[in-house]
Amino acid sequence: MDEANRSGKIVIDALFSEYTFPNFLDPIKKRAREFEELYPRYRIEIGSFYFQNLGEEVSKAALAGRPPTIASYYSGASELARDTLTQDGRPLFTSVERAIGGREEILGQKVVLGDMVAAGRDFYTIDGTFCAMPLTLSTMHLYTNTTLLRAAGVHEVPRTWQGIEAACEAVAKLEGGPSHRISWANDGKFFQQAMAQLGAPLTDGDNGRTGRATTIDLASPEMLAYVTWWHRLHRDGHYLYTGKTEDWEGSFKAFADQQVVFRFSSSFDAPYMVKAAKAGGFDIEVSPTPHNGDIPLGGNWIGGDAIWLADGLDKETEDGALAFMQYLNSPRNAAEWHKVYGSSPVTYGAIDLLERDGWLDEHSYHRVTIDQLASTSGSPGASGAMVGHFAQIQHAMMDAMEDVMGRGADPIERFTEAAGQASGLLDDYGANCRGTGPRASHCLLIDS
Structure with a gap:
């Protein structure tokens, strides 16, 4: 039994893709510590693998009976996420939209899935449901x-x-x-x-x-x-x-x-x-x-990452994972993430905040990405x-x-x-x- 379990906390095992940006996950780790202060009953364990290795590592962990609670996959690996299995042969991940179930808040965190920019929603809507929550977007x-x-x-x-x-x-x-x-x-x-x-x-x-x-x-x-x-x-x-x-x-x-x-x-x-x-x-x-x-x-083309949610979690663990996902993408936190690494803002709330703060006036080239991603017919292709x-x-x-x-x-x-x-x-x-x-x-x- 690990230290987190011995302390009686509910553990969220969160695996993220690493990239060549220096200290790429530092903002995520900071958000995790903030979330733990807000919700002392939870412990967010942040782990990572280089993005090209993450799919294989998640698959091995799932087949060994220790899958992550959430995992961020590169956009081009989305089919691999869909096809990753548990020990008993079930799909490892479930739809984030279905898990939210129409709720407007989870543990007091405002649900922002419905505020996702259209490009992210279109890309990750599979079989009629919004399957994964975008974390970064690029084109x-x-x-x-x-x-x-x-x-x-x-x-x-x-x-x-x-x-x-x-x-x-x-x-x-x-x-x-x-x-x-x-x-x-x-x-x-x-x-x-x-x-x-x-x-x-x-x-x-x-x-x-x-x-x-x-x-x-x-x-x-x-x-x-x-x-x-x-x-x-x-x-x-x-x-x-x-x-x-x-x-x-x-x-x-x-x-x-x-x-x-x-x-x-x-x-x-x-x-x-x-x-x-x-x-x-x-x-x-x-x-x-x-x-x-x-x-x-x-x-x-849509680049970036999205967070996938494991299926079959108990309600407290699932709600904690979903609340953490909303916290990461709250307008302020999503705007800060954009400022650090240049990912296009994933929610309209973050875009509005960056406009009000004057950030987009000072860095007008980021508006090109926002506007370009908004230029879509919504067709399958x-x-x-x-x-x-x-x-x-x-x-x-x-x-x-x-x-x-x-x-x-x-x-x-x-x-x-x-x-x-x-x-x-x-x-x-x-x-x-x-x-x-x-x-x-x-x-x-x-x-x-």
Whole structure:
């Protein structure tokens, strides 16, 4: 029996994903100590694993009969959370919305689930219920060196693929201009962003939200439209290919060194990009990721984490866990979390508070994320897919694009091949995760 149990306290085992930000969970730990002062009968045990290992560690703990009370999963691992089992073969996690049961307060904490921004609610609404509580939210942005762009005679940052191509052509004519015009990492998130903007589901079952995804198509007209646009930028000398996948550092350096005018990157990057522009002596504009101007905008890829609640808890433990989740996302605490790490505010209450405090006036680039996440049609394709083996499927996309840019492969032929690989991966995941036994280790992989 551990110290917390010997003291007679109700223990909430809370596992969180760790990231490379320094002291990432310090604010969470501080909130836990505050919660314990408010509710002395509870003890919040904060644990963590690197986000890519958390799914496997939670699964092992659950199968050993010691699952966490709550756990925060990276958005791309949501299907893995849904498929994690207890010792007796039941799903480990339950719907947060169902557990709240329509209550407006839990242990005196105001329920904020209904105040979640639409992007978070849409992403985590699965089989008709709001399954997990968002903790962080992010998406993809365009970062523009407007000093170079203006020098090329372009005075408005492009909002469409077509506008990007036209601006790249103008910058290419600039005497003494950059070697290339645009760069972004070859990473699976950008494929997801493009598909969400196009409102195009990657899978059946309404992108895995009204039924398990059983089919996936990486050679759909929408995917090939994005791939051929990217390939055209590369072929015409505009896109800077750094020579390796997931090279976020390479595209950041290219932008900071003014080798390119445009960069696609995460909204989490905004403070660092603004700082790099200031250090480099050039102006920067943060704006939404450009989309295909011939098609109405669908939505956006959703990054970040959400907290999942274990099923089968006794009422006191469950209420304590739910109250702690509401406390973490109270307007003041959610606003403070945003200020520390740049996650887009997850509730409208936090946004209102940041507006009243003047924070968003002083850091206007964060408004871009808020406004971009609000731009969604609410369609199944607008929020990104809920699919198993997503880590490997993303690598199938990335490897295909690597062959297109680095080895001259035909984009349509190579992505048709990748489509077959992805279908095989999804079939393998389904075969391993339809039963009640332990999941195969390769099904527990999480990618960024």
